[in-house]
Amino acid sequence: MPRLDVCAPAIVLRTVDYGDRDRIVTLLVAGHGRRGAMAKSARASKKRFAGALEPLRVIEASYIDRDPSRLATLTSAEVIEHFAGVESSFDKTSLASYATELTRELARDGVPDDDLLNLLVGHFRALSTGAETLDTLEDLHTTFVLRAIDGAGFLPALAVCARCHRDVDASTQWRFVPEAGAVCAACRRPGASGAEVMPPTLRFLADRALRSSGAPDAPHVRVRARSVLRDMVRGMLGRDLKSAHFLDMVLR
């Protein structure tokens, strides 16, 4: 592959210190997808990357790409946008970290995904500029997670039965199967896994996936929706995200 010089907006998804002076960063780059890059002397010199190699920042990243199977070489990075409102709140930082980690898992190396990048940046802006109550924060979080999963093509059925496509209503029992979604009593396979879930919880999640705030929801609906959302992510990735513990500290 010929040498490719890239200069594009990006968001830092992860940083890992390497040796005494260097730092390896994982970026989600506009038009280029997820990319790992080596930032030489990033820890020794604060001038070259001047505070840019931190999560929760949009940067202008310049790097040299010689071989997609190896780390790119980051030559410079400049902060384009930071989110002071997020950085000054433990709750918001925790939610933003969860969103960052989920994005890191959903993005693919070298596959452009500007929708996911814009979704994450929009989420940071919304967290930073508004969202002062815990319910508002949770709504933003739920909407982000559902839309990110939807964008990756993994959103399970929430408004209809995943198997017979009947609308979710109160006339029957419903279960949530992480890999499929809502399943009505008639379609449930004997012995199949899946926890019982009430229609208001499924409607709450379906509304959030459409970015509609819907009617005010009872606390028990939010608590159950939180658990279903976590099952959804766990079912998709086969494990919890590392930052899930922080999410629990904020939302419990």
Added chain:
Amino acid sequence: MARDPIAELVNQLAKLPGIGEKTATRLAFHILGAPASYARDLAAAIIQVKERIVLCSRCCNLTEADPCIYCGSTRRDRSKICVVERPTDLRAVEATGEFRGLYHVLHGVLSPLEGIGPDDIKLRELITRLQDRDDGDPVDEVIVATNPSTDGETTALYVSRLLGPLGITVSRIASGIPMGGDLEYTDKATLGRALAHRRTI
């Protein structure tokens, strides 16, 4: 069959942070080429540091005597505790000569993205120390001196949240333009923070 001693030494040295196999090999051959007394002194120093250095039972600093020289001193200001990430940060703060209070070493920072939570660092020890302050130090201020990184800030915010109910003032070390710095070349985040936390002169 016993493993080749050179390969074993390279293997052990390569486990050190920042040491790759090439450097480990170079170090191993340096040790091989040095006098036998050097190898014995090096081995003894490594064993001694593990056997004699302990965590201070109050501040979690690395020390030979417990309590450490800072916690054991009668000349320090016992109303203030400076919270740092690592023992090396404690040395850096101490070297300024500007702080005469006590310390608490966390041995890390919270990191949501890496799954490092409150139970993975020495936060519980700090809380216990402050809850018992009627019997111990009369602490009225905790200064959080973690690095101005995302994880350092997260840790500072969490400490502030934890200590709020204890009625202790929690302050954060200032951050912004370094001495000798240039506004033109300062990044937006740092300059923005410097403006947000400006002080009256």
